Amino acid sequence: MNTATPTEFEFSFLEEGFCAWDIVEQKISESSTTDDRDAFYICDLGDVLNKHLRWMRALPRVTPFYAVKCNDSRAVVMTLASLGIGFDCASKTEIQLVQSMGVAQSRIIYANPCKQVSQIKYASTHGVQMMTFDSEVELMKVARYHDSAKLVLRIATDDSKAVCPLSVKFGATLKACRGLLEQAKELGLDVIGVSFHVGSGCTDPKTFTQAIADARCVFDMGDELGFNMKLLDIGGGFPGSDDSALKFEEITAVINPALDKYFPADTGVKIIAEPGRFYVASAYTLVVNIIAKKVIMDEDLDSDEEDEGTSNRTLMYYVNDGVYGSFNCILFDHAHCFPILHKKPKPDEVMYPCSIWGPTCDGLDRIVEQCRLPDLQVGDWLVFENMGAYTVSASSTFNGFQRPDIHYVMSRAVRQHVQQVCSQGMPTPKEDCFLFDMPVSCGQESSSEMPTKSCQANVV
Numbered sequence: 001m002n003t004a005t006p007t008e009f010e011f012s013f014l015e016e017g018f019c020a021w022d023i024v025e026q027k028i029s030e031s032s033t034t035d036d037r038d039a040f041y042i043c044d045l046g047d048v049l050n051k052h053l054r055w056m057r058a059l060p061r062v063t064p065f066y067a068v069k070c071n072d073s074r075a076v077v078m079t080l081a082s083l084g085i086g087f088d089c090a091s092k093t094e095i096q097l098v099q100s101m102g103v104a105q106s107r108i109i110y111a112n113p114c115k116q117v118s119q120i121k122y123a124s125t126h127g128v129q130m131m132t133f134d135s136e137v138e139l140m141k142v143a144r145y146h147d148s149a150k151l152v153l154r155i156a157t158d159d160s161k162a163v164c165p166l167s168v169k170f171g172a173t174l175k176a177c178r179g180l181l182e183q184a185k186e187l188g189l190d191v192i193g194v195s196f197h198v199g200s201g202c203t204d205p206k207t208f209t210q211a212i213a214d215a216r217c218v219f220d221m222g223d224e225l226g227f228n229m230k231l232l233d234i235g236g237g238f239p240g241s242d243d244s245a246l247k248f249e250e251i252t253a254v255i256n257p258a259l260d261k262y263f264p265a266d267t268g269v270k271i272i273a274e275p276g277r278f279y280v281a282s283a284y285t286l287v288v289n290i291i292a293k294k295v296i297m298d299e300d301l302d303s304d305e306e307d308e309g310t311s312n313r314t315l316m317y318y319v320n321d322g323v324y325g326s327f328n329c330i331l332f333d334h335a336h337c338f339p340i341l342h343k344k345p346k347p348d349e350v351m352y353p354c355s356i357w358g359p360t361c362d363g364l365d366r367i368v369e370q371c372r373l374p375d376l377q378v379g380d381w382l383v384f385e386n387m388g389a390y391t392v393s394a395s396s397t398f399n400g401f402q403r404p405d406i407h408y409v410m411s412r413a414v415r416q417h418v419q420q421v422c423s424q425g426m427p428t429p430k431e432d433c434f435l436f437d438m439p440v441s442c443g444q445e446s447s448s449e450m451p452t453k454s455c456q457a458n459v460v
């Protein structure tokens, strides 16, 4: 048995009328008085909580098991644990992390179809029962080292249109499923359901429909062979911000009818999902500082006399986080990152073709190949939004550049509301519509007080 060991993390409450952007301003003005202009993050945990409400509204039949690999910050995992949702762990360390927060074994799925034997043993001795597989060899390992496991067969999907396809690496074909189920039967193992992943950054909701239909076929095979098939896991792939090509609700509008058709509620099948990006992408704002700058003059381009030689100029900005740090998402997650200016440009400000580079000595360390920005100075700030998914969880300290500090904030109203929803259920849409409108415009209330009060929080 695990006992809850509440661990604390620090965050600030956002006072009414203030939003994460105000904290960006506050931190910038604090650090601009010193020479220490390190890059930093603002993480709005209220945004994570709001995402959960959005999930419950759009997918009421589906219990989320957050994919820890997407962002394993303690504060994020603990906030999600406090909501009572489940976790998708892919390794011993991820299992340790969520169990250290008192998450029950039944709320963990070990969703890595190819596991090291010692880690299967770890799951076994720590009570983690649900785990995925997609091969015969994995079944043999599980039979030997964890024979009470509740197995979930991962099937391949057509994820050719996803930003990050996963079925090149994982998932059994429909053809292979019967053989795998027969082998599980022979080994005396228990198969309880089917999982899939449509690929991270799904751009075609029909992939979900096909995968749900395929899962139905595999359920029928399992039932025929005498398994009690009772768990459908529809994986991840949901967008994390509203600037994605496909909106979350556009995907769920396709998923819900498919679930009702192939897995009607009266079949008693439990449906879960493994969202990662959805919960965390928009919660994180990264603020970087310009540490160096170069002006490149293209002598071949004639400039008119009037523009005083400005039209043949290209600017190179060097900032204090790069692709070996937070912007690893450009390499691994195929992300496209564009900055917002901290100092609003004047309406007639001249814009130049620019490139933006990270701080390391590697030529690969480029954040933006081409964009248009004004003539900025060393010491100026650039802001990148939607930086919560596949950023901090995969960054390195290559070349000795440290990871940015993360400042966690949360609005009281959001927290109270979520606590209420968790204890009393979802209110009618009318009552809570204010929540989704809330932080759009911010900082309307001018106040001479500090917008935040620091406090210790224990959300578990």
Ligand SMILES: *Cc1c(COP(=O)(O)O)cnc(C)c1O
Residues within 6 Å of the ligand: 067, 069, 070, 088, 111, 112, 197, 199, 200, 201, 235, 236, 237, 238, 274, 275, 276, 277, 278
């Ligand atoms: C990475 C991963 C996820 C999360 O995917 P998102 O696209 O971030 O939602 C879920 N399940 C599995 C098995 C994964 O590998």
